[in-house]
Amino acid sequence: MTGRMTRPVLAACLTVLVLLALVPLLESNYLIDLFNEIMIYALFALSLNVIIGYSGNVSFGHAAYFAIGGYTMAILLTTYEWSLLPAFAAAVAFSFACSAVVAYFCTRLTDIYFAMLTLAFSMLVWGVAFKWRSMTGGDDGFVGVDVPAFIAERVPFYYFSLVVIATAVAVLWVICHSAFGRALLAVRENPVRAGFVGINTRLMRWWAFVVAGTFAGIAGSLFAMVHRGMYTESAFWPESATVLIMTLLGGMYSFFGPAIGAASLFLLERLTNEYTEYWPLVLGTILLAILMFLPEGLAGLAQAVRRQILRGR
Amino acid sequence: MLKIEGLFKQFGGFVAIDDVSFELLEGEKHAIIGPNGAGKTTFFNLVTGHLLPDRGSVAFQGEDITGRPPHRIVKLGLARSFQRINIYPRMSVFENVQVALIARERQEFRFFRLAAGLCGPETNGLLELVGLDEEADELAGELAYGKQKQLELAIALAENPRVLLLDEPTAGMSPSETEEAIRLIREIADARGLTLLFTEHDMTVVFGIADRITVLHHGEIIASGAPEAVRSDPVVRQVYLGEEEAANGAA
Numbered sequence: 001m002t003g004r005m006t007r008p009v010l011a012a013c014l015t016v017l018v019l020l021a022l023v024p025l026l027e028s029n030y031l032i033d034l035f036n037e038i039m040i041y042a043l044f045a046l047s048l049n050v051i052i053g054y055s056g057n058v059s060f061g062h063a064a065y066f067a068i069g070g071y072t073m074a075i076l077l078t079t080y081e082w083s084l085l086p087a088f089a090a091a092v093a094f095s096f097a098c099s100a101v102v103a104y105f106c107t108r109l110t111d112i113y114f115a116m117l118t119l120a121f122s123m124l125v126w127g128v129a130f131k132w133r134s135m136t137g138g139d140d141g142f143v144g145v146d147v148p149a150f151i152a153e154r155v156p157f158y159y160f161s162l163v164v165i166a167t168a169v170a171v172l173w174v175i176c177h178s179a180f181g182r183a184l185l186a187v188r189e190n191p192v193r194a195g196f197v198g199i200n201t202r203l204m205r206w207w208a209f210v211v212a213g214t215f216a217g218i219a220g221s222l223f224a225m226v227h228r229g230m231y232t233e234s235a236f237w238p239e240s241a242t243v244l245i246m247t248l249l250g251g252m253y254s255f256f257g258p259a260i261g262a263a264s265l266f267l268l269e270r271l272t273n274e275y276t277e278y279w280p281l282v283l284g285t286i287l288l289a290i291l292m293f294l295p296e297g298l299a300g301l302a303q304a305v306r307r308q309i310l311r312g313r
Numbered sequence: 314m315l316k317i318e319g320l321f322k323q324f325g326g327f328v329a330i331d332d333v334s335f336e337l338l339e340g341e342k343h344a345i346i347g348p349n350g351a352g353k354t355t356f357f358n359l360v361t362g363h364l365l366p367d368r369g370s371v372a373f374q375g376e377d378i379t380g381r382p383p384h385r386i387v388k389l390g391l392a393r394s395f396q397r398i399n400i401y402p403r404m405s406v407f408e409n410v411q412v413a414l415i416a417r418e419r420q421e422f423r424f425f426r427l428a429a430g431l432c433g434p435e436t437n438g439l440l441e442l443v444g445l446d447e448e449a450d451e452l453a454g455e456l457a458y459g460k461q462k463q464l465e466l467a468i469a470l471a472e473n474p475r476v477l478l479l480d481e482p483t484a485g486m487s488p489s490e491t492e493e494a495i496r497l498i499r500e501i502a503d504a505r506g507l508t509l510l511f512t513e514h515d516m517t518v519v520f521g522i523a524d525r526i527t528v529l530h531h532g533e534i535i536a537s538g539a540p541e542a543v544r545s546d547p548v549v550r551q552v553y554l555g556e557e558e559a560a561n562g563a564a
Contacts, residue, residue: 194412197416
């Protein structure tokens with residue numbers, strides 16, 4: 001989490017970007033869909049980590065903003081026939097506004113109280129999506145999102161998604177490594193001390209929450225387009241748990257950790273489903289292993305290995 | 314500089330600070346001493362906004378700051394360090410000091426200004442001042458205890474305070490570390506024209522730095538004045554110095 005992007009990290013990012021851009025050449029619909037999904041969840045997990053890894057609070061309700069972005073996008077594109085850009089801008093703005101209001105209440109609290117309040121608000125969002133049938137489709141889901149013609153096909157949409165997500169991740173990287181990001185780390189590390197050097201810790205945590213909610217909204221609006229629909233499951237609490245597990249698996253003390261976590265979890269799930277139907281059992285075991293042996297996740301493990309190698313030289 | 318009137322604070326039925334009035338003059342190096350539990354740290358917490366007083370007022374440079382949050386008080390030029398180590402353990406030594414500068418320069422809401430190198434020269438200057446320039450890239454949590462205390466001091470200095478409150482700056486240090494710390498604090502305070510208010514129970518430190526001493530006992534001020542006057546005050550000798558000196562066998 002130093003402030004500069006070191007050469008190896010930059011090289012790794014570019015390599016991943018190029019590899020992702022090459023995925024459609026494999027001409028496998030299965031793989032294109034899988035990687036699109038992974039990218040969306042990677043952004044979702046990275047956004048959650050602004051709250052967890054950077055501000056030091058745990059959110060149990062991050063799916064709410066993903067769903068808000070998704071439903072807004074779906075409804076504006078389809079019900080109100082907005083074009084892509086205004087709909088996208090509105091989805092992002094609405095995620096921003098909703099997280100701003102919720103953050104106002106949540107950041108009054110810390111620790112488990114904060115976590116529980118985020119959960120409560122996410123259940124509220126789920127309740128609205130579930131009950132407001134005329135607008136959201138209720139538990140049947142919002143089916144049949146009108147995606148603009150130029151990205152209606154699978155491959156163009158994949159590239160659209162790649163560009164949006166890469167840009168969003170780059171912006172998020174800058175925010176996390178900015179003066180704001182640095183001060184936020186101090187709030188995570190020691191809120192009392194941070195207050196005594198002149199940092200308004202509550203306002204910092206408010207901003208962290210809003211940034212996280214906004215970027216989750218971006219991920220959600222892409223999700224609505226790739227699936228041509230939005231469903232209440234996306235707002236339900238297990239979804240918040242999934243993205244939390246991705247973040248922990250990848251490593252909350254590393255900027256890219258959560259993205260690695262998202263990719264690993266998706267690939268593991270697909271792989272496991274080839275052999276057995278007991279994915280939850282595997283997931284539970286993985287979670288147990290992380291908490292017991294890898295508190296800093298896969299990224300932390302990678303760093304430890306690298307340190308060992310450097311030391312061995 | 315700092316004027317405190319009728320300060321009162323109780324926790325449950327326990328009166329921690331009992332109607333304390335006190336004035337800190339510009340440029341002085343003022344020690345607050347007293348046995349454990351006398352209320353020294355509570356007093357600091359009240360002055361710096363970490364605790365709310367039940368009664369009484371705190372004024373800094375003529376401005377009433379009673380009840381203001383710490384982050385606003387520090388911006389006025391009143392910084393503090395802590396008795397127990399209070400740093401950012403998972404950040405580098407450099408970053409620990411840099412964050413204080415970012416806050417002082419009100420850059421903490423700059424979302425698109427990369428932190429790398431921000432306030433670099435001043436951060437390095439402060440690290441050099443407290444003798445931590447070689448440890449700049451180490452994780453603060455992995456420093457030796459004495460060095461963490463020095464880092465604590467650097468963070469407080471980064472706020473560019475006019476008044477510096479130090480809560481037991483040498484607590485837990487070895488005798489040689491203590492000596493070094495006294496020299497450093499005195500040097501910095503003189504060089505920067507700082508007004509210093511500190512608590513301490515090591516008498517070497519107190520007499521090594523202070524030019525005025527206030528004695529706190531059961532939350533009340535029982536004496537205040539020049540070191541020699543306080544040292545010979547019979548009440549003080551009885552409740553505090555007497556015990557201490559008897560224990561140490563010193564005169």
